[in-house]
Amino acid sequence: MFQASINNIIPSAERKPVAWKIACMAIGLSLSLTACATDNPSRNTGERLSDRGAKIGAYGTAWTEGQSTVQDARKAIEKSDRNRAEAERDLDRAREQLAEAEQKISDASATRSAALRRIEDGRAQMTRAEADYATTKAGPSVVRP
Numbered sequence: 001m002f003q004a005s006i007n008n009i010i011p012s013a014e015r016k017p018v019a020w021k022i023a024c025m026a027i028g029l030s031l032s033l034t035a036c037a038t039d040n041p042s043r044n045t046g047e048r049l050s051d052r053g054a055k056i057g058a059y060g061t062a063w064t065e066g067q068s069t070v071q072d073a074r075k076a077i078e079k080s081d082r083n084r085a086e087a088e089r090d091l092d093r094a095r096e097q098l099a100e101a102e103q104k105i106s107d108a109s110a111t112r113s114a115a116l117r118r119i120e121d122g123r124a125q126m127t128r129a130e131a132d133y134a135t136t137k138a139g140p141s142v143v144r145p
Helices: 001-007 020-038 045-138
Strands: none
Touching: none
16 A cells, blocks of 8 residues: 555656666766765865865955944944034024024014114104294294384
């Protein structure tokens, strides 16, 4: 029964000739051995260890450079944050100065308007005084002839 289920799953496995199966196993074995083989089998163990150490060292160097990059980026972020905070303080001060300047302009405009009204009132008072003087001058003489 167990054999029947394997035959149902891989029905052609039983039908292939033995030579075919051996050839497939030989190819698989040679591929796996090739994958395990070193690039240059004539090198001694010390040379292979040295090469491996150099590769590991390169990974360490790359990691250290990455860590340095991260630290530099963090410093840049901190500096950027400080610069931004300073710029925001400068902007707040500038807004306060702008508000003060706008208030001064408003006060000066109000003072000017009040001064213009006083000029008009003064001119009107002068005109009334001239009219009163003309009436008084045209009236009877104070000295009797």
